[in-house]
Amino acid sequence: MHIEKTAAAGTLESSDCLVTVEPSASEIKLEIESVVLSQYGEEIRGTVLETLKSLHVQAASVHVQDKGALNCVIAARVEAAVLRAQGEGGQE
Amino acid sequence: MIRTLSFLPGNTPNMLINGETLGADALILDLEDAVSPAEKDTARILVRNYLRTQRIRKTFLIVRINATDTAYWRDDLAIILPEKPDAVLPTKVSGRQMLDTLTAEMSRVEQDAGLERPTPLLPLIETAMGVENAIEIASYSDRIMGLALGGEDLTADLHCKRTKEGQEIFYARTRLVCAARAAGVNVFDTPFTDVDDMEGLEKDAQFAKALGFSGKLVISPRHIDTVNAVFSPTEEEIEYARLILACIRDAKAQGKGVVSLRGKMIDAPIVARARQVVEDARQIFGEEEDTDE
Numbered sequence: 001m002h003i004e005k006t007a008a009a010g011t012l013e014s015s016d017c018l019v020t021v022e023p024s025a026s027e028i029k030l031e032i033e034s035v036v037l038s039q040y041g042e043e044i045r046g047t048v049l050e051t052l053k054s055l056h057v058q059a060a061s062v063h064v065q066d067k068g069a070l071n072c073v074i075a076a077r078v079e080a081a082v083l084r085a086q087g088e089g090g091q092e
Numbered sequence: 093m094i095r096t097l098s099f100l101p102g103n104t105p106n107m108l109i110n111g112e113t114l115g116a117d118a119l120i121l122d123l124e125d126a127v128s129p130a131e132k133d134t135a136r137i138l139v140r141n142y143l144r145t146q147r148i149r150k151t152f153l154i155v156r157i158n159a160t161d162t163a164y165w166r167d168d169l170a171i172i173l174p175e176k177p178d179a180v181l182p183t184k185v186s187g188r189q190m191l192d193t194l195t196a197e198m199s200r201v202e203q204d205a206g207l208e209r210p211t212p213l214l215p216l217i218e219t220a221m222g223v224e225n226a227i228e229i230a231s232y233s234d235r236i237m238g239l240a241l242g243g244e245d246l247t248a249d250l251h252c253k254r255t256k257e258g259q260e261i262f263y264a265r266t267r268l269v270c271a272a273r274a275a276g277v278n279v280f281d282t283p284f285t286d287v288d289d290m291e292g293l294e295k296d297a298q299f300a301k302a303l304g305f306s307g308k309l310v311i312s313p314r315h316i317d318t319v320n321a322v323f324s325p326t327e328e329e330i331e332y333a334r335l336i337l338a339c340i341r342d343a344k345a346q347g348k349g350v351v352s353l354r355g356k357m358i359d360a361p362i363v364a365r366a367r368q369v370v371e372d373a374r375q376i377f378g379e380e381e382d383t384d385e
Binding site for chain 2: 009013016080
């Protein structure tokens with residue numbers, strides 16, 4: 001999938017995360033802010049990259065603001081943001 | 093046995109991930125009223141991932157999909173059904189025609205996903221037409237696992253005020269119980285909507301149980317324990333049921349055709365009720381199966 005526009009999904013509530021994706025020229029740029037970054041930073045990174053790969057996203061700038069979300073929540077928010085960046089789904 | 097069915101907003105991770113700790117027999121993951129139109133897409137994906145990865149316990153998981161007169165319900169089914177929820181709760185079910193449309197789409201999605209078992213349906217009856225067609229809905233097909241009553245939308249459709257006493261929904265309650273029992277499926281009462289009135293909740297749940305409901309929808313986690321307690325057999329009921337079954341066993345052994353207990357004739361309906369109480373106790377409290385018969 002090609003990231004056509006900036007889009008976001010999720011919230012900053014506890015156990016959730018806000019994922020913002022933006023177009024990028026040629027690579028995945030990933031930035032993570034998390035209350036549990038030192039403990040789970042690598043796991044979050046792995047979940048985001050795996051989700052992007054499953055959606056065939058090869059170039060995107062991704063910003064994750066995590067509030068202690070489980071992997072299934074992070075994956076859901078990344079997928080929703082990517083789909084919204086295609087012009088599909090509910091809102092930008 | 094399902095006594096409580098607790099609604100959880102489909103787009104709120106904090107509530108979803110803690111849902112199975114609340115003590116409800118069933119959770120209704122809500123894609124409809126609890127989710128704003130702008131978040132339908134994110135909720136669907138979140139609920140799908142929850143079903144896919146977070147099924148830890150034995151809680152019965154139901155997904156409430158959007159109404160068939162909206163643009164959302166087909167996408168709801170396409171994303172949710174492949175994850176095999178225990179049931180789908182369609183809203184404002186009014187009769188056979190709506191069920192034809194719904195089940196045709198469900199069958200198509202299930203076939204594409206290679207599902208062997210049709211997903212059960214728990215139709216939410218919340219219109220005057222739905223109430224009048226209750227027996228048609230309850231007996232529609234093997235997919236129907238029960239009926240659920242939605243009193244708030246129903247009273248709006250009836251052009252009357254929803255009250256705590258609930259006289260305005262008495263006809264609907266009894267009609268749904270009768271239809272569901274005639275069709276051999278469960279029937280669940282409308283939620284009690286005053287979160288803080290625990291006394292009113294208990295009274296309302298006891299009334300529903302007395303009418304024949306199997307359990308009750310709940311909209312607040314605070315209501316779960318009370319509703320569970322009301323729809324569970326008491327120790328006295330369990331003890332009496334076991335005594336009846338023991339009497340029947342003894343009577344059979346002695347070749348007696350007529351049995352009485354405490355001066356009361358024990359006939360087939362009483363035995364059937366006793367068996368049901370013992371089975372309910374086994375499911376709820378994990379007690380050993382009664383083998384007295």
